Amino acid sequence: MEVRNCRRCGKIYQYVGGKPICYDCKEEDEKDFQKVKDYLYEHPNASMTVVSEATEVSISTIRQYIRDERLMISESSPVGIDCESCGVSIKTGRYCKECSAKLATDLNRAFVRPETQERRLDGTSIQNTKMHYLNRRKDHNR
Secondary structure, three states: OEEEEOOOOOOEEEEOOOOOOOHHHHHHHHHHHHHHHHHHHHOOOOOHHHHHHHHOOOHHHHHHHHHOOOOOOOOOOOOOEEOOOOOOEEOOOOOOHHHHHHHHHHHHHHHOOOOOOOEOOOOOEOOOOOOOOOOOOOOOOO
């Protein structure tokens, strides 16, 4: 564990993972999230501006809840947030489905070790990596 300063209030705290904020700010953030969640339960089609005004939670904080996939903009809403990679409108998260799939593929490629190819003495690759019996002529001289 390490000691850090909270990004919100500046207090020194013991960092154990997750958001780089202290325990008190995490509790405050959770209370704000609960206010937004409760308001949306009662008013499911409310806009971000209306939710922000009613709950006194900033629009940027509500957007962060959407980015963190804690909230989702309803499918019927014309409003969305932009994919951080290609800019297409999405309803939750940071990336659209296509960019998420591409990132996952790229990460898999980065962590999978490439297969090493065996090479012959002349530098060409061996196509079949099975062992073979070498036919030696009986009449070779030593």
